[in-house]
Amino acid sequence: MTVSYKDLGLVTTRSMFARAMEGKFAIPAYNFNNMEQLQAIIRGCTESDSPVILQVSSGARKYADSTLLRYMAMGAVEMVKDSGARIPIVLHLDHGDTFELCKSCIDSGFSSVMIDGSHHPYEENIRLTKEVVEYAHSKEVVVEGELGILAGIEDKVEAEKSTYTRPEEVEDFVSRTGVDSLAISIGTSHGAYKFKPKPGEQLPPLRFEILEAVEKRLPGFPIVLHGASSVLPEYVDMINQYGGNMEGAVGVPEDQLRRAAKSAVCKINIDTDGRLVVTAVIRKVLAENPKEFDPRKYLGPAREELIEMIKRKNREVLGSAGHGEEIAAIEEKD
Numbered sequence: 001m002t003v004s005y006k007d008l009g010l011v012t013t014r015s016m017f018a019r020a021m022e023g024k025f026a027i028p029a030y031n032f033n034n035m036e037q038l039q040a041i042i043r044g045c046t047e048s049d050s051p052v053i054l055q056v057s058s059g060a061r062k063y064a065d066s067t068l069l070r071y072m073a074m075g076a077v078e079m080v081k082d083s084g085a086r087i088p089i090v091l092h093l094d095h096g097d098t099f100e101l102c103k104s105c106i107d108s109g110f111s112s113v114m115i116d117g118s119h120h121p122y123e124e125n126i127r128l129t130k131e132v133v134e135y136a137h138s139k140e141v142v143v144e145g146e147l148g149i150l151a152g153i154e155d156k157v158e159a160e161k162s163t164y165t166r167p168e169e170v171e172d173f174v175s176r177t178g179v180d181s182l183a184i185s186i187g188t189s190h191g192a193y194k195f196k197p198k199p200g201e202q203l204p205p206l207r208f209e210i211l212e213a214v215e216k217r218l219p220g221f222p223i224v225l226h227g228a229s230s231v232l233p234e235y236v237d238m239i240n241q242y243g244g245n246m247e248g249a250v251g252v253p254e255d256q257l258r259r260a261a262k263s264a265v266c267k268i269n270i271d272t273d274g275r276l277v278v279t280a281v282i283r284k285v286l287a288e289n290p291k292e293f294d295p296r297k298y299l300g301p302a303r304e305e306l307i308e309m310i311k312r313k314n315r316e317v318l319g320s321a322g323h324g325e326e327i328a329a330i331e332e333k334d
């Protein structure tokens with residue numbers, strides 16, 4: 001069965017990005033895999049009046065079941081309505097790697113997809129991205145492309161080995177593919193081990209000069225920052241204190257993300273920080289209550305802590321708090 005995102009009450013990123021660019025803030029894209037994470041994202045964003053991008057990886061789609069996931073997103077929209085709040089919600093495919101996967105998401109109600117062709121040679125990245133854009137735009141769905149490779153712990157690649165985006169390629173890529181936004185590589189990476197500083201050494205700053213060069217070549221074009229978790233030390237410490245071992249976990253300092261959010265970066269991707277919060281709280285509750293076996297007793301507190309983290313990020317880091325109702329009103333007018 002084919003379903004349009006419009007029938008689910010979802011919106012695209014168009015108005016969000018236009019407003020974020022103008023207002024010098026960024027829209028949060030939080031990944032989710034299960035009900036508690038989705039509830040926390042929705043509550044965190046409604047309680048801080050923030051627009052939100054619900055982000056689903058192909059792994060998450062397999063984990064949660066693609067049909068169930070569609071109904072969960074629909075449920076999220078209804079939950080917001082019932083609460084009396086008005087925030088715009090996007091359902092986005094994170095790191096789509098094939099045309100077929102992107103098409104399947106578009107046909108099942110996603111309003112935005114990423115086609116990540118960054119690991120392909122340049123011309124193949126263009127061909128694949130363009131193919132997805134043509135299909136997506138025929139359904140009024142928006143597309144995020146990527147230039148430059150982010151290192152990721154999943155690939156056993158170290159952060160130092162990222163391939164930074166080459167600003168001299170961005171105009172050609174955007175004009176030939178027709179993408180609506182572009183993810184770039186400026187020194188962030190996926191996962192919880194983003195940098196490996198030697199003892200006493202400072203973290204390397206993000207390569208803002210690359211971002212500035214991209215902005216000059218693509219004035220007003222929405223840029224996306226992946227790998228943007230801060231790997232919040234309080235939760236890493238909590239995990240280590242309650243039986244985990246995440247020595248050396250380190251992320252992007254929040255002041256750098258704040259700086260990025262004020263630039264052409266309109267979307268900031270956060271997955272790892274949410275995972276850390278959930279894991280830390282579950283470890284703590286179970287360590288302190290060894291007889292507990294009711295999942296609500298540990299998933300519930302994890303969810304509450306995640307809501308607080310999301311509210312704080314929206315307010316203090318992304319600056320998206322307070323813009324939810326305003327963008328929902330723009331969407332309703334259009």
Ligand code: G3H
Nearest residue numbers: 031057059060190271272
């Ligand atoms: O960028 C990757 C996201 O954090 C999703 O990760 O593929 O493990 O769901 P995943």
Ligand code: 13P
Nearest residue numbers: 191226227228229271272
């Ligand atoms: P983090 O691993 O830094 O949370 O990045 C998530 C991401 O980029 C999802 O696409």
Ligand code: ZN
Nearest residue numbers: 190226227269
């Ligand atoms: Zn990513």
